[in-house]
Amino acid sequence: MTSAASDQTQPAQPDNSGADALAKSWEPGAVEAELYKGWVDAGYFTADATSDKPPFSIVLPPPNVTGSLHMGHALDHTLMDILARRKRMQGYEVLWLPGMDHAGIATQSVVAKQLAAQGIARDDLTRDEFIAKVWEWKAESGGAIGEQMRQLGDSVDWSRERFTLDEGLSRAVQTIFKRLYDEGLIYRAERLVNWSPVLQTAISDIEVKYEDVEGELVSFRYGSLDDNEPHIVVATTRMETMLGDTAIAVHPEDERYKHLVGTTLAHPFQDRQIPVIADDYVDPEFGTGAVKITPAHDPNDFEMGMRHSLPMPTIMGKTAEITGTGTQFDGMDRFEARVKVREALAEQGRLVAEKRPYLHSVGHSERSGEPIEPRLSMQWWVKVEELAKASGDAVREGNTVIHPNSLEPRWFDWVDNMHDWCISRQLWWGHRIPIWYGPEGETVCLAPGETAPDGYTQDPDVLDTWFSSALWPFSTMGWPDATADLAKFYPTSVLVTGYDILFFWVARMMMFGTYVAKEDAGTDALLGPAGQIPFQDVFLHGLVRDEHGSKMSKSKGNGIDPLDWVEQFGADALRFTLARGANPGSDLSVGEGNAQSSRNFANKLFNATKFALMNGAAPAELPARAELTDADLWILDRLEQVRGQVDDAFDRYEFGKASETLFHFAWDEVCDWYLELAKVQFGGPEGDLSDPRAVSTRAVLGNVLDALLRMLHPVMPFVTETLWKVLAGGESVVVADWPAASGIATDEAAAQRVADVQKLITELRRFRSDQGLKPSQKVPARLGGLEAAGLGAHADAIRSLVRVTVEEEGFEASASVEVRLTSATIVVDLDTSGTVDVEAEKRRMTKDLAAAEKELEGTAAKLANEAFLAKAPDVVVDKIKARQTLAGEEVERLTARLAELGGK
Known part of the structure; x- marks a missing residue:
């Protein structure tokens, strides 16, 4: 075990002035802000791309510019900071690159609401005027999470902070869009999307939250009202969608309906016939064994419509109003139409069963709260088959390792069965799609720096936020230019994120990272070689739950603001609480009692170090082992064992195991036993501290605390910095060496x-x-x-x-x-x-x-x-x-x- 001050010699009489340099007790709120500012000002977190140190790099999953730090963020950031701080101490050139996502839907919604409060509708402004308002909002109010990251102690390189709408990142987005478009991997087509009637845009799957809703299941009759004449009974919870029905489907082997397959039945409200088709998708045991098919407003119906070449009329507009049906229901809201259609069917005598309660899962817009509407819409799409295969192969071939590996099957299940990705959004805030249309219907995709011909107009849509986020690991380092940062720090070392966005963000980064590397291979730059991946390890942590194991949510009222804990218990207590419960792929439950326990631990470290300083302890050259007591040998040997266990746990991303090991060593062994034995070896209050045994004890205790504080620093940076600088007299524990192996065999007899x-x-x-x-x-x-x-x-x-x-x-x-x-x-x-x-x-x-x-x-x-x-x-x-x-x-x-x- 090396010491930070191994070249020092112990003075004949102890210098206990260090204890006076510490406050009476540990008060984190009094020192955290100043300590953090000092670290940043000293440049400890600024990476040097010209350094000859081995690189270690992490990119921060970019939080939304509208966001604030929640417990999930706090866990994410704590774990990344532990990795970054430890690697920095181990002699790596560390880049932890921060930034924020422009968050198209969320940001546009925030600004639109602020304008509405002033009596200004979004459509009262031109597109450019509205975007200018958003930039004003960002300058004044956006990015509050950055200050919160400082409170948490994130050791990010602020000099490299990025924003997904920065000029450089926007150029990267336009570059890859054109490459994909030119290769036919981006195309425009009318497909079914998740549509938000409030936001009036397509939204991604991750922005849809499913809730159990008590709906109404209504059965009605197509065909004759005479039981002896051709007819079929179907049931639905969304009665209004029957206005867009283009078929009735039954199972091919269902004897009840075989005679009707190939025939048609009249639509009750429109002058058209509905064909009866046979498809294996239909479950003959469920309900009546017959289902209505609305291809433009249901995902399963859309697939069936594609298989059978059915018409796909869209019967709802952008705000989910009924439109284009030629019926009395046109112009009604979808929920009003649901009632009116049922009433009209009842008047015709077509209701077989009145409405009855039916609990079913309904997708809702995460941002605006209303039920989403599956809707056929003209959108831009990425062909993902080839890209997804490369992402799967990267893991299969071991180029990227997922931790824990138990989540690999879920990864393969996702990437091997991925559907094409809808990348267009009907918004004003975001990366504008670089497609221009000519007066005669011409289409051109522009590369960065190119100008559209006169008379051409740009596509009004913007790109899905996940599109620019998918470029994050390399666009933030300067791609598509060949930069020193790319050469030094790419591919990144590890991605740390929750398992809940494994498929949305991680898969997209893998797709674009492997694609760009293949395209760049053989050029001067950039990311090659072919097959290069954006990160070597993917560490997936679980969700933070409350102390009873329930998922935190606003509706339950069980959410915890991490900054409340920082204010009440200190940042170290919050961080240690989260780290202590974090292991690969596992959820963790936390409550105020956990945070109080962690605060008590910080107090214990503070008091133990202060006691050591009062007795003149300091890291120093150790006497020969033959001169040490059993207690000295035991604690030094335990320190070496703990160091090995902690290194092994951190290397395996077992943050909880590492933290638990350090906690029990510090509390149970150093404080509860060695400090008590040290008091005896010091000779008590009246003892002679110049006695050789007391001198040895000061050196042993100083070295043990020195190494312990260094190992705890990545998890608890503030209290360890405060204590280590006084104990060891060094510049900062941030740049101190990580404890190295002693190479000395354990004295089993002494133990x-x-x-x-x-x-x-x-x-x-x-x-x-x-x-x-x-x-x-x-x-x-x-x-x-x-x-x-x-x-x-x-x-x-x-x-x-x-x-x-x-x-x-x-x-x-x-x-x-x-x-x-x-x-x-x-x-x-x-x-x-x-x-x-x-x-x-x-x-x-x-x-x-x-x-x-x-x-x-x-x-x-x-x-x-x-x-x-x-x-x-x-x-x-x-x-x-x-x-x-x-x-x-x-x-x-x-x-x-x-x-x-x-x-x-």
Whole structure:
């Protein structure tokens, strides 16, 4: 284990002035902002593309410019920051590149609402005037999340901050659009899309949220009202769509309808006939076994319409009003028409069953809240088959590794079955599609810098936000130019994101990254070689849930603002809470109690370091191991073991395991044991700190805390910076070296002796507690067998930590404790006479015994219940067995103790 100050020599007398440099207690709010500003001003986070250090790069998943930091962001950013800070300490040239997404729909909606509040409708402005208003809003109010990232401690390179509508990124978007268009991989066609009647645009699948809705299932009759004449009964929850029906489908093998296949039935409101078709898609066991087909307003119906070359009339306009049907329903809102069509069918006598409740899943616009309308619309599309195959092959061939690999099947299922991607949006804010139309119907796609001929007009649509986001890993580094950043930092090292957007964003980046690399291969630049991928690892974390395991949402009122926790507990507490629960692919549950625990941990580190500084501890050259005590050897060896475990966990993206390991080492071993043993080795308050053992202890404690603070720094940057700079006297822990392997073999004998000491002390402390002795109360005791157990050198530590004194003349034992250790049994005789209220102790123990007996009976009853054992999971049964064992031990112990006291 190396030390940050291994070239220093320990002074003859300790310098404890460092303790005075620390505040009385840890107050994160008083120091976090100043510390962060100092890091940025010092340039610690600014990457150098000319450096000869090995590169490590991450691009920040760009949050929406309208957004604010939520718990999902906080988790994402914490994990990325841990990776970036650790790699920086390990000697890598680290680029963590930040930026924001222009968020077409969200941003346009925000600005439109602000204008509406001023009495200005969007259509009152020209397109250019509206866009100017959006840019004004961005300059004044956009990007608040950037300040929140600073509060969290993100070590991003602010000098390279990007925005998806920056000039450079816009040029990248236009470049790849033209390449894809020229190769026939972008095309325009009329297809079914998710349509938002409020926003009046197509929206992506990820912007559709499905909710269970209590709808109305209505059955009605096509054909004759005479049961003996040709007719078919169908059912629907969206009665208005029957105005766009172009077929009735049945299963080819359904004997009930075979005679009708190929015939037609009259539409109740229009002068046209509806054919009866046969298709394997229809489930003959569901409902009547016949379904109405509305190809322009239902995804499954659209596919059937394509298979059977059915007409596809669109019967709803941009705001979902009924249009073009030639019926009395034209001009009605879709929900009004739903009622009026049902009433009109009832008047005709066509309703077979009145409306009945029907719970079904309905897609709603995430942004505007209304039910989306599947709608046939002329849009721009990307052919994804070839691009998706390359994305799948990158993972199959191991060029990109998904963590955890258990999510690989979901990746392949998605990319191997991907449908063409709708990339156009009917908005004004965004990347305008670079297609121009001539007066005679000519079409031209312009490359960056090209100008459209006179008389040509540009396509009014903009590109889906995910289109520009798909270029993020390389457009942010200057592509399509050959830049130093691309040469140094591309492909990026790892992508960190939630598994919930694996298919939407990650797949699109993989598609465009592999495509551009293939296109650029053999040129001067850029991303080659062919087959290059945008990131080597994909780490997928889970969702942040509340303490009860429920998904956080505004409707449930269980959401937590991470900045509230930063204000209340400090950024380190928030970060440690999230990191401690984060492992590949797993959701994590957090509550205020977790954050308070993490704040307590920060306080523990602060107080432990302050104690060390008060005793002159500092990282220094260690004495030869032969000169160290068992406790010194044990804690140094444990430090080395923990370092290896933490490195292994971080390398595997097991943030929770690494954090948990550091927590227990710091709290349970350094603070609860080594600091207590160190107090003895310092000689107590009046001890001689120039004593060789005290000098060694200061060096060991200083080195242990130095390495511990460095390992904790990526997770808890603020408290570790505050403490490390005082302890080690270095410039900043941000640029300190990551702890390296010591290469020294563990002293197993010393470790075993310390384990024996811990067991003995624990048992004696339990005895004291059972006796009702006050923690500060000292009692005379005789320690027998220490030499035989090899613990003679630990006698002072044992006596000090269990508050017993050496027996004096006339000592008479009133109690005895036996503790079996590795090689001997220690017998401790104590004189507790006059220190215990026997009757009070008997009453307390009798009460405890009754509780233990009740627990023993309860667990025994459960374990004797065959019905319970047959249904209960193994983990539950094991817990009950453990409770039973513990209860039995308690009954035995308390019964024996009461007997000693002359009780039960």
